[in-house]
Amino acid sequence: EDKVVQSPLSLVVHEGDTVTLNCSYEVTNFRSLLWYKQEKKAPTFLFMLTSSGIEKKSGRLSSILDKKELFSILNITATQTGDSAVYLCAGFSQGNTPLVFGKGTRLSVIA
Amino acid sequence: GAGVSQSPSNKVTEKGKDVELRCDPISGHTALYWYRQSLGQGLEFLIYFQGNSAPDKSGLPSDRFSAERTGGSVSTLTIQRTQQEDSAVYLCASRLRTDTQYFGPGTRLTVL
Numbered sequence: 001e002d003k004v005v006q007s008p009l010s011l012v013v014h015e016g017d018t019v020t021l022n023c024s025y026e027v028t029n030f031r032s033l034l035w036y037k038q039e040k041k042a043p044t045f046l047f048m049l050t051s052s053g054i055e056k057k058s059g060r061l062s063s064i065l066d067k068k069e070l071f072s073i074l075n076i077t078a079t080q081t082g083d084s085a086v087y088l089c090a091g092f093s094q095g096n097t098p099l100v101f102g103k104g105t106r107l108s109v110i111a
Numbered sequence: 112g113a114g115v116s117q118s119p120s121n122k123v124t125e126k127g128k129d130v131e132l133r134c135d136p137i138s139g140h141t142a143l144y145w146y147r148q149s150l151g152q153g154l155e156f157l158i159y160f161q162g163n164s165a166p167d168k169s170g171l172p173s174d175r176f177s178a179e180r181t182g183g184s185v186s187t188l189t190i191q192r193t194q195q196e197d198s199a200v201y202l203c204a205s206r207l208r209t210d211t212q213y214f215g216p217g218t219r220l221t222v223l
Contacts, residue, residue, distance in 0.1 A: 004153075032210040041200055041217035043154075048211050088153065092210045098144055098156040098170070099212060 002027045004091050006102035013109055017079050021105045023089035024071040033065055033072050034099065036088040043088055046074070079109045113137075115215035117203050123221045124193055132188045132218045136205030143186050144212060145178060149199045157201075160186065193222045 004025045013019055025033060032050045036043035047056045049065035049072060056063050060079075065072045076083055086106050090099035116135040124130050136143050145157040156170040160180040171177070175193075180186040190197055200219050204212035 034211065036214075041219070042202070042214045045211055045213065048209070050210075090154075098146075098159055098167075099154070100156075101146075101154040103151075103153040 002091065002093070002100045004089055004100050004102035006087075006089050006105050008105060009103065010106040011108070013079055013107070015080060015109055015111050017109075018075065018077045019079060019107060021074040021076075021087050021089075021107070022071065023073070023102060025089075025091040025100075026070065027091035027093055027100055029094040030067070030091060031094050032092045034090045034092060035063055035072070035074050036090065038086045038088055038104070039084075046087075076107075079107075081109050081111055083107060084109045115203055115205055115213055117201075117215040117218050119218055120216060121219045121221075123223065125223050126195060127192055129189065129191045130193055130220065132190075132201050132220070134186045134188070134203030134215060136184065136186070136203070137207075137213055138184075140205035140207045140213075141183070142206045142212075143180060144204045144206075145186070145188050146202045146204065147199045148202060148217075154202065157188070190220075193220075195222045198222045 007022045034048050035046040047063045052067040060077045063074045086104040088104045090101045118133045141162045144159040146154040158168050158178045160166045175191045178188045200217045202217045203215045206212045
């Protein structure tokens, strides 16, 4: 059975800290890994990763995929209170299969 | 519209009643997915539609759940004889060609 495991489940940091969120996956016919940020209800798309070792970057957020070790990390530098959210990682297989989600990491950034 | 829309945003119902949740995907997106997120849990796949193909219903938790997609666009998720364990946020997502699924704002269902 396909599964995605995220760690830690929750994290509390101070503004300005750098955080690393982890995601390991076991997905049959793996094609891509996606990161989402969920603040209230709707997850908003952050990154899609398909190739190992190529960092994707957006502002203070960056992510990288390791297809040999089957994991990905999401880094957030100089954290702000607006970064507080649940960060979801999901694996995607070949074809039109649904995403397989991890349970998420709840990040709380305190001033 | 520019994004996926869902209605209602919140629904409170009594145990045993039927509910209908609606999803309007991004225009032109051929794939549509329904997920459920219970408190403190990750997203659980329910059903997806791809073009005119038969839907994949493998995630539906019981035969009280059903969904249809009319004209390849709007989708309705129906839950019959609701139970308290059905309380959750129901999320709809659509995609076109890339792997990225775009989510709607969800419907928070509370069954009393």
